Amino acid sequence: MTITDDGLTPADFAATASRAVAACAGLSVSEQGARLVGDGLLGVIAGDNVGGLDLPLSFAVPVVAAASAGLLAFPLMENILLARLLQQRQARIASAIVAGDNSATIAWTGAVSAKKQGDRVILDGWVARAPRASDVGLMLVRVGATGAALVPISAVTLEDSHGIDLTQPEHTVQLNAVSVSADHLLADGTWPALESDALVLRAAAILGSAEACLALAQEHVSTRRQFGRALSYNQAIRHTLARHKLGLEGIRQSIARALFFSSGLRERRAAFLAASSYGVAISEGAVQMHGGMGFTWDVPVHRHVRRIRALQAQGDASGVLAALGHDTIADVSPAHPQTAA
Amino acid sequence: MTAMNVPVQDGAADASLTGDSYRQAARSWLRANLPEDFRGDSAAFTPPKLDQSIAWEAALHRAGLAGITWPSIYGGHGRTLREHLIANQEIGALPIPESVNSIGKELAGPIILAIGTEAQKLRFLPRILDMSNIWCQGFSEPEAGSDLAGLRTRAVREGDVWRINGQKIWTSGAYRAQRCLLLARTGPVEDRHRGLALFAVPLDAVGVRVRTIKSIDGRESFCEVFFDNVEVSQDDALGAPDEGWSAAIRVLAIERATNRMYRAWRFENEVRHLIAAAKTDPVLSGLLQQQHHAAKLAETIVDIDVLKAHVETAVDALVAGETIGARGSLAKLHWSEAHQRFAALAMELLSKASLPLQPAVRIALRRFEGIYLQSRAETIYAGTTEIQLGIIADRILELSRGK
Numbered sequence: 001m002t003i004t005d006d007g008l009t010p011a012d013f014a015a016t017a018s019r020a021v022a023a024c025a026g027l028s029v030s031e032q033g034a035r036l037v038g039d040g041l042l043g044v045i046a047g048d049n050v051g052g053l054d055l056p057l058s059f060a061v062p063v064v065a066a067a068s069a070g071l072l073a074f075p076l077m078e079n080i081l082l083a084r085l086l087q088q089r090q091a092r093i094a095s096a097i098v099a100g101d102n103s104a105t106i107a108w109t110g111a112v113s114a115k116k117q118g119d120r121v122i123l124d125g126w127v128a129r130a131p132r133a134s135d136v137g138l139m140l141v142r143v144g145a146t147g148a149a150l151v152p153i154s155a156v157t158l159e160d161s162h163g164i165d166l167t168q169p170e171h172t173v174q175l176n177a178v179s180v181s182a183d184h185l186l187a188d189g190t191w192p193a194l195e196s197d198a199l200v201l202r203a204a205a206i207l208g209s210a211e212a213c214l215a216l217a218q219e220h221v222s223t224r225r226q227f228g229r230a231l232s233y234n235q236a237i238r239h240t241l242a243r244h245k246l247g248l249e250g251i252r253q254s255i256a257r258a259l260f261f262s263s264g265l266r267e268r269r270a271a272f273l274a275a276s277s278y279g280v281a282i283s284e285g286a287v288q289m290h291g292g293m294g295f296t297w298d299v300p301v302h303r304h305v306r307r308i309r310a311l312q313a314q315g316d317a318s319g320v321l322a323a324l325g326h327d328t329i330a331d332v333s334p335a336h337p338q339t340a341a
Numbered sequence: 342m343t344a345m346n347v348p349v350q351d352g353a354a355d356a357s358l359t360g361d362s363y364r365q366a367a368r369s370w371l372r373a374n375l376p377e378d379f380r381g382d383s384a385a386f387t388p389p390k391l392d393q394s395i396a397w398e399a400a401l402h403r404a405g406l407a408g409i410t411w412p413s414i415y416g417g418h419g420r421t422l423r424e425h426l427i428a429n430q431e432i433g434a435l436p437i438p439e440s441v442n443s444i445g446k447e448l449a450g451p452i453i454l455a456i457g458t459e460a461q462k463l464r465f466l467p468r469i470l471d472m473s474n475i476w477c478q479g480f481s482e483p484e485a486g487s488d489l490a491g492l493r494t495r496a497v498r499e500g501d502v503w504r505i506n507g508q509k510i511w512t513s514g515a516y517r518a519q520r521c522l523l524l525a526r527t528g529p530v531e532d533r534h535r536g537l538a539l540f541a542v543p544l545d546a547v548g549v550r551v552r553t554i555k556s557i558d559g560r561e562s563f564c565e566v567f568f569d570n571v572e573v574s575q576d577d578a579l580g581a582p583d584e585g586w587s588a589a590i591r592v593l594a595i596e597r598a599t600n601r602m603y604r605a606w607r608f609e610n611e612v613r614h615l616i617a618a619a620k621t622d623p624v625l626s627g628l629l630q631q632q633h634h635a636a637k638l639a640e641t642i643v644d645i646d647v648l649k650a651h652v653e654t655a656v657d658a659l660v661a662g663e664t665i666g667a668r669g670s671l672a673k674l675h676w677s678e679a680h681q682r683f684a685a686l687a688m689e690l691l692s693k694a695s696l697p698l699q700p701a702v703r704i705a706l707r708r709f710e711g712i713y714l715q716s717r718a719e720t721i722y723a724g725t726t727e728i729q730l731g732i733i734a735d736r737i738l739e740l741s742r743g744k
Contacts, residue, residue, distance in 0.1 A: 239730040249671050271646075273640075277640075322635050323639075333620070
């Protein structure tokens, strides 16, 4: 477990984050951002030069999990990541994010081309899966294979929000000869580093939603009575929820393992993939556990199903799975005629 | 080189080595001393004979790689649980045959350490580690499998001896064991969990009869053990009649989380062996490039990493002084099902091998056919999948019985 010099642990942030997220109920997206500033949550991993707490990534895990469990509309994960990403080359913007004076999102899929023109860069292309793009001032887009650029939302064309996630609707965005200052173009290698941290925080977000789903399902089967008994009397129900608990602990412990191996891409991919597959099973299973009520708008489980599916797509789970497989295969030499491994 | 003439090097047993240096010493010793014909991925592999296994495991102990956390006064190495994990990671990384005395090292030994008298610890524990006493587990009965509270084997006290009558089944390795960790009833069946006592029964006692049962992998390791008026000394009774079982349950909970700690790393060794063998075959190497098989292997890697996370979390919890309780069921349930999925995947992939079979593919087929068949037992022994699910529902989720 990570412990700071002050004796703080990531778990200490869980309760704070849950309280802050609960206090955001009923607020607009921008009001939520301002509310989160008060607890220092936007700058949890950003450097102190931009007003952040300068804590390790592990401290962002309970914060992002709490946000997802509480179905927070504000794109907290993106702002936490960007505050740190921009702290050196765009310290003014990073400070504004940490202070709640500006907020940002990330277009997780698609990429644009960049052409330098003097001290400007011209960006062209389509990007997508940008959560809450219409509610923030800035957006990070991928440039080419590994670069990134920061663009003002006012300079791009947002399609109406769409996507399955009601909590953080996503936008597809066209960049048609968008001109940004050259210092808004971030170095090659920026994107893979961002994606690596996002693997862990996405797993944390899924953990938060999955935990909420299991709690809702558990509550429902313990109180709903059929045939004169609570649903939880039935072995089929008990065993299904036991499997969900197994999956939930698998997610939690995989995240802890990924944080322990701080730079291990394999462990980070495994955490995200475990979260992706177990998270879907737990949330969809919670719909099933609720029976017909699970199919209604009013029971909040569907919001988590939507959220987890959106996170799975933003992280390109099937692409990450294939990459993990190909990397594993490439890492093994053919068997020697005498010994096979 | 065979296990019978393993030259035991100094180094790994050096008590001053810790952490990474202990890992390096363990790794060096294993690579220098593991006989080629013990390696499941080698063309030279032949299933080790009992005396070879005994010699190998005794050498492992002398090298500091067995009895790792047991106190040195009982023949152990007095190391930490973290070092136990390190040794298991290194042992798991190699295709080494399963221990023939895991019941002694991972069940009987810890129970004796928890509830045995000082004399029993001194008498039994060193012999487990030097492999002069192999143990088997006499818990299950024909009418009491998962429901041990229903077992019927009776132990009646007559002065300084106990007289035992009954039958045990699914007793792995009883034919080769010197001692049986026997669970027997001292009171009436209606007492359920009360009145259950543990004994260290010598299997050469008069009235003990062992019959082997052929299992689905063709081996005859499974046994039935019959006890017909067997006299057992009070010196071989472990704990008080009512204390033995409850203490054993506590130990079993820890063991479920920590036994065969090498499994995740052995699992990874198996995956790497499968890939290495497939790469020697023109058809299989082509299949590995396809998205489907890459994704399936990646799912196995995720399963392995989740298992590693379960194991490491359990070690962290125990080191922090926490109780494991029912959490041991999580790792057992996950591992057993994940391993079955992988074994089926390995069989499916290897079935597409080109003809004539490449030598490495033949070796892999032999190993993975065995693993596939043995994996069918993994969701049955040490508490079936259904029992583990029940434990998680009852004791972790604390789901209402709904009345």
